[in-house]
Amino acid sequence: xxxxxxxxxxxxxxxxxxxxxxxxxxxxxxxxxxxxxxxxxxxxxxxxxxxxxxxxxxxxxxxxxxxxxxxxxxxxxxxxxxxxxxxxxxxxxxxxxxxxxxxxxxxxxxxxxxxxxxxxxxxxxxxxxxx
Numbered sequence: 310x311x312x313x314x315x316x317x318x319x320x321x322x323x324x325x326x327x328x329x330x331x332x333x334x335x336x337x338x339x340x341x342x343x344x345x346x347x348x349x350x351x352x353x354x355x356x357x358x359x360x361x362x363x364x365x366x367x368x369x370x371x372x373x374x375x376x377x378x379x380x381x382x383x384x385x386x387x388x389x390x391x392x393x394x395x396x397x398x399x400x401x402x403x404x405x406x407x408x409x410x411x412x413x414x415x416x417x418x419x420x421x422x423x424x425x426x427x428x429x430x431x432x433x434x435x436x437x438x439x440x
């Protein structure tokens with residue numbers, strides 16, 4: 310039977326007295342590499358993510374999904390660097406988790422959230438102080 314290149318190489322390793330030595334050296338090198346690799350017990354991996362909670366008291370899960378979750382997903386997906394959106398709607402509220410790409414972490418910006426509750430609390434403070 311005629312052997313190809315791979316067969317000739319395999320036959321050379323099978324017949325060679327150095328093959329067990331090469332295998333032992335490869336195993337020892339692997340064990341040494343595992344032993345020398347630095348590890349942390351709890352590595353600090355920072356994943357650029359954002360959690361958005363929305364309360365809608367008294368609304369059903371379907372109403373929250375139609376009136377809050379779906380429009381919010383559309384808006385959040387327009388932000389540059391958004392990789393994934395995970396959302397859940399439940400009676401009275403919704404949660405949307407936005408995961409950004411690693412490249413977007415390099416060019417992060419500080420966001421100053423302006424929620425309606427912060428505007429209301431500021432206006433109510435002004436009203437109280439003006440009395």
